[in-house]
Amino acid sequence: MSDVIDHPESPEPRSASAVGRRALVVEDEPNIRELVVLHLGLEGLAITEAAAGDEAIRRIEAEPFDLVVLDLMLPKVDGVAVCRAIRRHPLNADVPILMLTARREESDKVLGLESGADDYLTKPFGIRELVARARALLRRPRASRAFRSGPTSGVVEAGPLRLDRSRRQAVLNGQVIELTPHEFDVLHLLASNVGIVFTREMLLERVWTNDTHVTVRSVDTLIKRLRQKLEADTRDPKLILTVWGTGYKYADG
Numbered sequence: 001m002s003d004v005i006d007h008p009e010s011p012e013p014r015s016a017s018a019v020g021r022r023a024l025v026v027e028d029e030p031n032i033r034e035l036v037v038l039h040l041g042l043e044g045l046a047i048t049e050a051a052a053g054d055e056a057i058r059r060i061e062a063e064p065f066d067l068v069v070l071d072l073m074l075p076k077v078d079g080v081a082v083c084r085a086i087r088r089h090p091l092n093a094d095v096p097i098l099m100l101t102a103r104r105e106e107s108d109k110v111l112g113l114e115s116g117a118d119d120y121l122t123k124p125f126g127i128r129e130l131v132a133r134a135r136a137l138l139r140r141p142r143a144s145r146a147f148r149s150g151p152t153s154g155v156v157e158a159g160p161l162r163l164d165r166s167r168r169q170a171v172l173n174g175q176v177i178e179l180t181p182h183e184f185d186v187l188h189l190l191a192s193n194v195g196i197v198f199t200r201e202m203l204l205e206r207v208w209t210n211d212t213h214v215t216v217r218s219v220d221t222l223i224k225r226l227r228q229k230l231e232a233d234t235r236d237p238k239l240i241l242t243v244w245g246t247g248y249k250y251a252d253g
Helices: 030-042 053-062 079-088 106-114 127-139 143-148 181-191 200-208 216-230
Strands: 022-026 046-050 067-071 097-101 119-122 155-158 161-164 169-172 175-177 240-243 247-250
Touching: 022 030, 022 053, 030 046, 030 067, 030 127, 046 053, 053 067, 053 079, 067 079, 067 127, 079 097, 079 106, 097 106, 097 127, 119 127, 155 181, 161 181, 181 200, 181 216, 181 247, 200 216, 200 247, 216 240
Parallel strands: 022 046, 022 067, 067 097, 097 119
Antiparallel strands: 155 161, 161 169, 169 175, 240 247
16 A cells, blocks of 8 residues: 555644545546545545446436545546546536646646646545545535526626626627627637636536537537637637636636
8 A cells, every 4th residue: 555645744724725626536446435525524525436437427417416436447437438437427517627647648647637637636645635636626615506596687807808797798808799699609708717727518408408409519609709709819829728628617816
């Protein structure tokens, strides 16, 4: 076990942000899983365990979680496939994912992040660092909370952009920008929740509602059109940013 995870340090006081929240720990090595479960449990998290990728996917599709700790190398279904499955399923599409990997190659880390992971730890890792990373992820705002809160009203101002929902008017640097209804709705949702990442599925569900003829590619096409209208350089956008493997967000200031 010592070659995979560092000896645990003395536990820190539990984080208030973790108490009462739920985590899924997906790890096929029992000793590692037990240590992760123990220390996240000391944080106040209620823990669900899975030892294989297919089991993790069943859990993800059945119940909501506030954090997923996911090993890259898993039997049956690997961590990358699990990560992508999580991002596709609306119940946990925006859950923070901390990926664990015994590999040190940069390409493996990039693959994990591009598949939708928010952060990663390379084994061996210290328990203190694991807990710190988990706390940081739990503090992040989640798109689903903004999504469930319903549309905002009135005027939204985000950087150089001003959106008037009642008039359905968009003004950028003092100039009125002509937008289609769907373009306005997507832009309003993103700008009303600066810095929050929305998956393509969330944008589809919110903006296109019951239209079954659209796909996630429709979201990408619409974002491309928005950038053509808003960005000085569409190859280097400053307002609507892509979060690789996950979706889109409006820039944080």
